[in-house]
Amino acid sequence: MLPPDTGLPFDDIRALIATMPGPDEGARGAALKRQGELVKPPGALGRLEEIAVHVATWQGNSMPTVNRPMVAVFAATHGVADRGVSPYPGAVTRQMLDAFGTGKAAVNQICATFDAGLRVFDLALDYPTPDISREPALDEKACAATMAFGMEAIAGGSDLLCLGEMGIGNTTIAAAICHGLYGGTAEEWVGAGTGSTGDVLARKIEVVRAAVALHKDHLDDPLELLRRLGGRELAAMAGAILAARHEKVPVILDGYVVTAAAAVLHALDSTALDHCLAGHVSAEKAHGAVLERLGLKPILDLGMRLGEGSGAALAIGVVKAAVACHRGMATFAEAGVSQDG
Numbered sequence: 225m226l227p228p229d230t231g232l233p234f235d236d237i238r239a240l241i242a243t244m245p246g247p248d249e250g251a252r253g254a255a256l257k258r259q260g261e262l263v264k265p266p267g268a269l270g271r272l273e274e275i276a277v278h279v280a281t282w283q284g285n286s287m288p289t290v291n292r293p294m295v296a297v298f299a300a301t302h303g304v305a306d307r308g309v310s311p312y313p314g315a316v317t318r319q320m321l322d323a324f325g326t327g328k329a330a331v332n333q334i335c336a337t338f339d340a341g342l343r344v345f346d347l348a349l350d351y352p353t354p355d356i357s358r359e360p361a362l363d364e365k366a367c368a369a370t371m372a373f374g375m376e377a378i379a380g381g382s383d384l385l386c387l388g389e390m391g392i393g394n395t396t397i398a399a400a401i402c403h404g405l406y407g408g409t410a411e412e413w414v415g416a417g418t419g420s421t422g423d424v425l426a427r428k429i430e431v432v433r434a435a436v437a438l439h440k441d442h443l444d445d446p447l448e449l450l451r452r453l454g455g456r457e458l459a460a461m462a463g464a465i466l467a468a469r470h471e472k473v474p475v476i477l478d479g480y481v482v483t484a485a486a487a488v489l490h491a492l493d494s495t496a497l498d499h500c501l502a503g504h505v506s507a508e509k510a511h512g513a514v515l516e517r518l519g520l521k522p523i524l525d526l527g528m529r530l531g532e533g534s535g536a537a538l539a540i541g542v543v544k545a546a547v548a549c550h551r552g553m554a555t556f557a558e559a560g561v562s563q564d565g
Contacts, residue, residue, distance in 0.1 A: 233368030254286030276550035294382035298457035303355035305393035309428040347456035357434040367451035374460030375467035388533020398484035446491035458485040478536040479506035504535035
């Protein structure tokens with residue numbers, strides 16, 4: 225799907241936010257009723273019951289499916305990578321895309337395990353966005369267009385969308401977005417990322433501090449914040465989340481960078497992420513703090529911090545199991561089991 229063309233890029237995005245469909249309460253009620261009739265004590269499957277009802281609610285189907293899960297990985301390059309904010313050079317982004325293409329990255333193995341599709345989006349890797357501590361990452365037109373491009377992630381009829389990213393320097397970008405949205409200090413939002421320590425970590429903190437200070441007079445508008453402090457993959461992921469909402473596709477978010485992109489939508493409308501699940505909480509120190517602000521409880525906590533959609537992809541297994549139990553278990557009546565005490 226694409227936003228309507230009004231000639232005002234961010235107005236198109238705001239229109240999509242304003243017209244987001246809400247939860248299907250009929251599907252939710254029917255799914256809850258079925259959960260109460262399945263041959264188990266009430267609540268015995270814990271969060272699996274909650275997840276099944278969530279998927280039913282946002283697919284608009286009391287008997288939901290996870291037959292076509294899709295992991296979409298968005299890759300971009302960032303000018304801040306040249307500031308020495310990561311122990312790896314920016315060229316690694318392209319090299320990792322090559323690994324995705326040959327099926328040799330971690331996310332390839334996880335997708336194969338859970339029979340999930342994988343799409344990788346190259347967002348102009350040869351043209352890094354500018355250093356956000358010196359100028360905006362994108363202009364309004366480019367940011368809106370990249371969000372629209374991200375909306376194509378749902379093309380092909382997926383019934384569950386998992387979001388991931390790849391981009392050396394993008395935890396610096398995520399930290400800047402969170403610092404801009406939530407305040408505090410740069411140190412609170414900057415973590416190790418791919419392994420930043422010592423002078424590298426100090427440079428990363430300074431870049432985030434400088435970026436937020438440079439753009440501080442323009443951060444009240446979340447879309448303006450996104451275009452100034454963000455990057456192409458974050459804009460595209462925000463677009464994908466928004467498109468999934470309109471197409472009744474539940475979303476699983478991956479780690480810190482994906483969650484930072486989602487936080488922009490939440491800042492625009494506190495209900496914008498109601499169709500989303502948090503696949504995991506990463507080892508990146510600020511990820512849990514952002515999830516708490518967004519009201520998202522992670523499915524997994526495995527100390528992962530790889531990115532590339534790996535945590536979201538791994539959560540597919542749990543979501544599939546939740547839906548399979550919801551659809552396949554017998555009711556007390558079907559099993560001939562008495563519910564009397």
